[in-house]
Amino acid sequence: MSSSVSDFIRNRIRDDIENEVVDGTIITRFPPEPNGYLHIGHAKSICLNFGVAEEFGGKTYLRFDDTNPLKESEEFVESIQQDVRWLGFDWEDRLTFASDYFDQLYSFAEQLIEKGRAFVCDLSAEEIRATRGTLTEPGSNSPFRDRTVKENLDLFRRMRAGEFDEGSRVLRARIDMRSPNIHLRDPVLYRIVHAEHHRTGDKWCIYPMYDFTHCICDALEGITHSLCTLEFEDNRPLYDWVLDNVSINFHPPQIEFSRLGLEFNVMSKRILTSLINAGHVEGWDDPRLPTISGLRRRGVPAEAIRDFCSRVGVTKQANLIETNLLDFCVRSTLEDTSPRAMAVVDPLPVTVINFEGEDVTLEAPNHPKNSELGKRELTFGRNLFIERSDFRESASKKQRKLTLNGLARLRYGFIVECVEVVKDGQGSPIELKVRYVPESRSGQDTSGLKPRSTLHWVSATNSISAKFRLFENLFNVREPGSGDPRDELNPTSRIEKDGLVERVVVDDDWERCQFERNGYFIKDLDSTPMKPVFNRIVPLSSGVH
RNA sequence: UGGGGUGUAGCCAAGCGGUAAGGCAGUGGGUUUUGAUCCCACCAUGCGCAGGUUCGAGUCCUGCCACCCCAGCCA
Numbered sequence: 031m032s033s034s035v036s037d038f039i040r041n042r043i044r045d046d047i048e049n050e051v052v053d054g055t056i057i058t059r060f061p062p063e064p065n066g067y068l069h070i071g072h073a074k075s076i077c078l079n080f081g082v083a084e085e086f087g088g089k090t091y092l093r094f095d096d097t098n099p100l101k102e103s104e105e106f107v108e109s110i111q112q113d114v115r116w117l118g119f120d121w122e123d124r125l126t127f128a129s130d131y132f133d134q135l136y137s138f139a140e141q142l143i144e145k146g147r148a149f150v151c152d153l154s155a156e157e158i159r160a161t162r163g164t165l166t167e168p169g170s171n172s173p174f175r176d177r178t179v180k181e182n183l184d185l186f187r188r189m190r191a192g193e194f195d196e197g198s199r200v201l202r203a204r205i206d207m208r209s210p211n212i213h214l215r216d217p218v219l220y221r222i223v224h225a226e227h228h229r230t231g232d233k234w235c236i237y238p239m240y241d242f243t244h245c246i247c248d249a250l251e252g253i254t255h256s257l258c259t260l261e262f263e264d265n266r267p268l269y270d271w272v273l274d275n276v277s278i279n280f281h282p283p284q285i286e287f288s289r290l291g292l293e294f295n296v297m298s299k300r301i302l303t304s305l306i307n308a309g310h311v312e313g314w315d316d317p318r319l320p321t322i323s324g325l326r327r328r329g330v331p332a333e334a335i336r337d338f339c340s341r342v343g344v345t346k347q348a349n350l351i352e353t354n355l356l357d358f359c360v361r362s363t364l365e366d367t368s369p370r371a372m373a374v375v376d377p378l379p380v381t382v383i384n385f386e387g388e389d390v391t392l393e394a395p396n397h398p399k400n401s402e403l404g405k406r407e408l409t410f411g412r413n414l415f416i417e418r419s420d421f422r423e424s425a426s427k428k429q430r431k432l433t434l435n436g437l438a439r440l441r442y443g444f445i446v447e448c449v450e451v452v453k454d455g456q457g458s459p460i461e462l463k464v465r466y467v468p469e470s471r472s473g474q475d476t477s478g479l480k481p482r483s484t485l486h487w488v489s490a491t492n493s494i495s496a497k498f499r500l501f502e503n504l505f506n507v508r509e510p511g512s513g514d515p516r517d518e519l520n521p522t523s524r525i526e527k528d529g530l531v532e533r534v535v536v537d538d539d540w541e542r543c544q545f546e547r548n549g550y551f552i553k554d555l556d557s558t559p560m561k562p563v564f565n566r567i568v569p570l571s572s573g574v575h
Numbered sequence: 576u577g578g579g580g581u582g583u584a585g586c587c588a589a590g591c592g593g594u595a596a597g598g599c600a601g602u603g604g605g606u607u608u609u610g611a612u613c614c615c616a617c618c619a620u621g622c623g624c625a626g627g628u629u630c631g632a633g634u635c636c637u638g639c640c641a642c643c644c645c646a647g648c649c650a
Contacts, residue, residue, distance in 0.1 A: 036589080063650050098649060155648050164646055166577045200648055210578040212646050221648035240650045264579055264645050286580090288643095293586085341598060343588055345581090348643055352586045355599050365612060372609095398612075430610060439608055472608070484608045546609045573610045 035085070037344040039078070039285055043086060043255055052254045056088030059253050060114065060121075061244070063095045064106035064228075066299040067314040068113040068322045070335065070356075071290040077339040078287070079257055080119040091251055092121035096129050097243050099227040107228070109314070113322040117332050128243050129229045131250060135238045136190065138246055138276045139201060139220060143182045147275050148219060149175055150185035151202045158200075161207075162215050168208035169215045175204060189222055192235045196222045201236075205271060213268045217241055245269040249280045256282040259289045260346060290342065291350040294503035294520075295320045296511045310519055311504070317554075317565050318504040318523050328501070329542055329552030329567035330356075334363040350509060360568045364542065364550045369396040369403045372441065372486040373531040373545035373564070375498045377415035380487070382446065384465045385412045389491055392472060394442040406534050410443045410466075413490035415530055417547075420485045421459060423451060430483035432462075437481035441546065445470035445479050486546045493530040497563040499554065500525045536562050544570075 046052045058079040062072060083090040092114060096102050114121070128135075142148035151174045153161070163169030177185075186201055188194065201220035209215055219242040224235050248256045256269075266284045273281045289297070296302060297320060305311050305319075314321050317328035325335065338359040342351055389411035397403040416432065425431040432438040432448055439445050450463035470477040506520040507513075535543060542552045549569035556563045 061650095065650080095650065101649075158648075159646075162646055164577085167646095168577090169646090197648065202648095212578080215646085218648050223648085237648095239648075244650085260580070261644055262650090266579090288581085341587075343598095345588075347581060347588085349587065352599070355587075358599060361611090370609080398607085398609075428610095441608060443608095475608090481608090483610090486609075544609085544611085547611075548609095549611095570609075570611050 035081070035340055038346070039255070039257060039287060039344055040082060040085070042285065043082060046254070047086065055254075056083055056086040057091070057252050057254045058083045058088065058257060059091040059093050059248065059251060061091075061093045061095045061247075062110050063098070063102065064104075064110060065098070065101040066106060066303065067109050069297050069302070070292060070295075070320045070322070070325065070338075071297040072113075073117060073322060073335050074290045074339045074342065074344075075257070075259070076114055076117055076119060077336055078344055081340075082255070082257075088254070089124060090119070090121055091124040091126055091253070093126045093247060093251070094128065095240070095244065095247075096127050096227070096229060097237050097240060099223060099225045099237065102228055104228050109323065113326075116326060117322065117335060126247075126251065127229055128238075128247055129227060131243070131247055132230060132234055132238070134250065135243060135246060136236075138278075139238070139242070140183065140186065141276055142203070142219070143186060143201075144179055145275065146179060147204050148182070148201055149177050149204055150182050150189065150199055151175070151216075151218075152199050155197060158218070162212065163207070165212070171207050172202070172216065175216070186220075189220070189236050190234075192224070194222055196224055198222065203242075203268075203271070205268075211264055211267055213241070213264050214271070217268060241265055241268045242272055245272050245282075245284075246276065246278065248282045249273055249278045252280060253282045256284045258284060258286055260286045261289075262286055286346065287344045288346050288348055290339075291348065291509070292320055292356070293350050293352055293508045294505045294510065295353075296505070298511060301511055301515070305504075305515060308515070310515065317499070318501055327554070327565070329550065329565055330360050331363050331542075334359040337363060353503065357568050357571075361550070361571065364544065364567070366400060368542055368544045368550060369540060370394075370398070370544045370546050371396070371406070371532045371535045371540070372408075372488055373496065373498070373529060373535075373548060373551070374415045374417050374486065374488050374493075375500070375527045375529040375545075375548055376418040377488075377529050378418040378421055378459060378462060380414040380416055380446075380462045380464055382412050382414060382466050383449070383463050385410075389489065390471075392442055406532075407492075408442055408532070409489050409492040410440075411489050411491055414440070414487050415490070415493070416440075416462070416485050416487045418459075420483075421448070421451075421462060423459075427482065432483065432485060437479060439470070439472075439481050439484040440487045441484050442472045443487065444468070444472070445475075445477060445481055486548070488530045488532055492533055494533045494536060495561065496529060496531040496536070497556075497561060498527040498529055498551070498566065499563065500527065500566045500569075531562065531564070542567065 060079045080090045161170045200218045202216045205214045315323035315327045389409040392408040395405045422431040423434045444466040446464040452461040504523045507518045510518040550567040551564040554563040
């Protein structure tokens with residue numbers, strides 16, 4: 031029941047329990063609008079809401095805030111549920127929609143009218159804007175502000191009945207056009223939208239606004255702590271006003287925290303959508319995107335995202351988290367559990383000139399520490415491949431390269447000495463001729479040689495060709511989103527390589543694994559039986575600087 | 576220039592009047608057949624700035640400065 035995590039929200043809840051300001055269990059909610067896919071910023075909110083409830087023995091609702099039929103769809107409702115579930119959270123039977131409450135919401139609106147706290151306004155959107163005032167000047171009252179209750183009720187019912195055109199009338203709260211808080215200047219509560227709603231169809235042609243809906247839904251569901259992001263701070267007085275002026279005997283406190291910022295990434299649905307539409311990325315699940323579906327396809331485990339969210343913490347401070355923290359979380363959840371294999375992303379052919387006859391079968395553990403992950407066989411023969419970048423004709427002792435006339439250990443195999451470099455017309459190596467040291471076999475090495483580098487490799491007989499996708503930041507500016515995306519995008523955010531992978535990885539359909547020295551990879555859904563495709567989830571951390 | 580917020584290390588973040596936790600990053604070292612992992616050590620005389628109160632201030636008071644959010648019939 032007590033938690034190791036501590037932040038101002040959990041402290042507040044702990045106090046509320048102690049001081050008995052809440053009775054019964056803690057109830058939270060995650061309330062997305064189904065107008066896009068979830069991203070890692072939502073994950074922060076999901077981990078907070080579900081996490082808090084879990085820690086205090088409470089419950090969490092998944093509530094879709096579906097009050098704007100123009101932007102919402104079933105596709106998003108489904109993907110959001112999938113993402114929340116994948117992240118490891120369970121709302122059980124507490125799946126709700128703001129649209130479930132449309133009837134109740136409507137009668138609360140009539141209540142407001144009856145109390146003289148709301149009125150039907152015939153001003154156009156432009157006129158409302160013009161009379162709202164500015165940040166420094168007060169607004170002015172609508173000429174329709176003092177209509178009688180009877181007239182307001184009649185008009186509002188006719189709005190609902192579909193007698194009026196979109197934009198011709200709205201229901202407004204009657205608060206204070208001179209309030210320094212612009213949200214309190216007679217905010218719109220209902221607007222006319224003649225559109226099909228993904229759940230309620232054509233039952234309604236008037237739809238409640240967020241400020242009217244959210245607080246009432248919270249109250250009806252008995253949400254004990256309504257957690258939202260900082261930009262809603264100015265909405266809080268309106269949240270409270272609505273609940274104070276409607277007959278509901280429950281009033282959740284709204285508590286705001288700062289949204290997640292991740293450097294070199296954008297969370298804005300608008301920008302994400304435009305990146306997809308402009309073809310800069312391939313869809314909501316592009317592995318370069320910070321969307322949950324993108325991270326999942328990238329290979330990031332849900333556990334790593336949860337760990338990340340907990341390490342980031344919850345405060346009111348604006349933040350821009352470094353990507354290295356996410357990378358760290360990914361590596362540390364993968365380190366102990368991922369089997370190892372070898373893949374050569376950019377192959378350089380190697381001929382073992384003193385090797386004759388049948389291939390030698392070697393054995394390699396699938397994990398250097400965790401023997402439960404088993405072992406596999408490698409075959410060593412005359413034709414091998416190493417990473418092109420692992421060879422240099424000459425290199426300093428610091429650089430762990432195979433050099434001409436130098437030695438290197440082929441991991442779990444033999445020590446080889448490079449005796450000749452075959453080059454193309456441009457002078458770049460196209461083949462290495464090496465001699466292996468027969469008595470240097472891994473595990474029974476009697477050669478006495480101590481080469482300073484160990485290289486990963488594959489043999490022609492036990493590898494198959496594969497595509498590797500290596501990712502970098504999608505953007506090359508820390509805080510993108512302000513300029514033209516084309517100037518901010520990283521042109522090398524996705525690099526594709528044709529290489530080779532140990533065939534056991536494909537044959538046995540390994541899920542995620544570490545290709546030694548290259549990073550953690552996962553098989554992508556673009557794979558075909560002939561050509562597997564691997565996404566690099568994250569490279570290994572590099573000790574060289 | 577109105578209102579609402581936020582300022583503690585490169586990035587996060589504890590701290591609740593008693594002498595600056597922790598994580599990531601970084602640096603140095605050890606182990607290592609992955610430049611991985613793991614282990615050890617180092618990393619703020621300093622808490623936006625300036626005053627004040629106090630035996631004692633990141634914590635209280637006053638003034639200033641910087642940054643973020645708000646003028647949708649979006650959420």
